[in-house]
Amino acid sequence: xxxxxxxxxxxxxxxxxxxxxxxxxxxxxxxxxxxxxxxxxxxxxxxxxxxxxxxxxxxxxxxxxxxxxxxxxxxxxxxxxxxxxxxxxxxxxxxxxxxxxxxxxxxxxxxxxxxxxxxxxxxxxxxxxxxxxxxxxxxxxxxxxxxxxxxxxxxxxxxxxxxxxxxxxxxxxxxxxxxxxxxxxxxxxxxxxxxxxxxxxxxxxxxxxxxxxxxxxxxxxxxxxxxxxxxxxxxxxxxxxxxxxxxxxxxxxxxxxxxxxxxxxxxxxxxxxxxxxxxxxxxxxxxxxxxxxxxxxxxxxxxxxxxxxxxxxxxxxxxxxxxxxxxxxxxxxxxxxxxxxxxxxxxxxxxxxxxxxxxxxxxxxx
Numbered sequence: 001x002x003x004x005x006x007x008x009x010x011x012x013x014x015x016x017x018x019x020x021x022x023x024x025x026x027x028x029x030x031x032x033x034x035x036x037x038x039x040x041x042x043x044x045x046x047x048x049x050x051x052x053x054x055x056x057x058x059x060x061x062x063x064x065x066x067x068x069x070x071x072x073x074x075x076x077x078x079x080x081x082x083x084x085x086x087x088x089x090x091x092x093x094x095x096x097x098x099x100x101x102x103x104x105x106x107x108x109x110x111x112x113x114x115x116x117x118x119x120x121x122x123x124x125x126x127x128x129x130x131x132x133x134x135x136x137x138x139x140x141x142x143x144x145x146x147x148x149x150x151x152x153x154x155x156x157x158x159x160x161x162x163x164x165x166x167x168x169x170x171x172x173x174x175x176x177x178x179x180x181x182x183x184x185x186x187x188x189x190x191x192x193x194x195x196x197x198x199x200x201x202x203x204x205x206x207x208x209x210x211x212x213x214x215x216x217x218x219x220x221x222x223x224x225x226x227x228x229x230x231x232x233x234x235x236x237x238x239x240x241x242x243x244x245x246x247x248x249x250x251x252x253x254x255x256x257x258x259x260x261x262x263x264x265x266x267x268x269x270x271x272x273x274x275x276x277x278x279x280x281x282x283x284x285x286x287x288x289x290x291x292x293x294x295x296x297x298x299x300x301x302x303x304x305x306x307x308x309x310x311x312x313x314x315x316x317x318x319x320x321x322x323x324x325x326x327x328x329x330x331x332x333x334x335x336x337x338x339x340x341x342x343x344x345x346x347x348x349x350x351x352x353x354x355x356x357x358x359x360x361x362x363x364x365x366x
Contacts, residue, residue, distance in 0.1 A: 257275060
């Protein structure tokens with residue numbers, strides 16, 4: 001306990017009220033923290049954020065124990081709390097996991113503020129501790145809710161452009177600028193032969209080119225480059241780092257895409273926490289050689305079973321995009337269909353126009 005655990009210069013009634021306020025605020029804070037932690041632990045499967053929340057709960061208990069727990073319990077009056085009978089319609093409605101988490105983040109922050117202010121009457125040191133916890137939780141909330149700005153965008157995306165310099169019929173920067181201006185939803189920097197400094201320089205240039213646009217920036221295979229360039233995410237293949245390892249490096253606010261070539265790999269990627277899939281190869285490609293082709297049957301399996309956004313990849317262009325749609329997939333990843341087109345703006349527009357989300361299952365068209 002602190003050296004002084006009773007409110008100073010207050011009447012007995014005021015002192016009792018302070019303890020009731022602190023007790024109620026502490027209960028709200030603990031409940032809110034547990035709800036948020038359960039979301040991170042069981043939905044996000046995110047170890048570092050779960051650890052941060054657990055440590056915050058531990059530190060909260062340490063400060064709370066310094067107050068007079070006997071006084072807090074003696075002054076608890078749940079039956080006499082008029083607030084227990086007051087509610088609003090908004091409190092009874094939650095339409096998504098995000099609604100639940102957002103509401104309980106605010107619950108924690110408001111409770112910590114109440115604890116901070118009223119504990120000043122008992123222990124300035126404990127009050128300062130609650131203030132520190134409040135600011136720590138602001139950072140946790142930011143990490144929690146940032147992901148939701150990118151994930152809806154990948155759900156809305158239909159056209160994904162793989163940018164590789166050697167396939168471009170003109171300068172790679174010009175190609176990228178035209179694709180972004182035309183409204184390509186995602187652009188992936190896919191360069192396997194550049195040295196690290198040049199790769200990072202290009203990633204940073206693309207970040208600035210896409211920052212105030214609707215185009216997401218993804219880096220192929222390199223979470224370190226994605227982190228340093230502040231890209232929106234990283235895409236990995238079956239032989240690269242696992243989804244779990246990428247998330248440890250980038251945190252949950254970034255997107256992770258995984259290349260898949262059969263339905264078993266797709267299932268595993270979903271279970272691992274991938275935000276989207278690449279599915280293929282669908283047709284012969286001018287940029288990559290494969291000994292076997294997953295083909296349209298794989299796309300049909302994806303459409304019937306997988307709910308996260310999936311982009312068909314491999315030799316797709318205007319001449320065969322309708323076959324992809326008929327297989328049930330309304331998202332495609334292309335390279336030469338844009339990079340070698342004499343009119344890239346028109347190519348992007350025609351590709352997007354050709355995609356028909358109505359042919360895909362509902363979850364795959366969010």
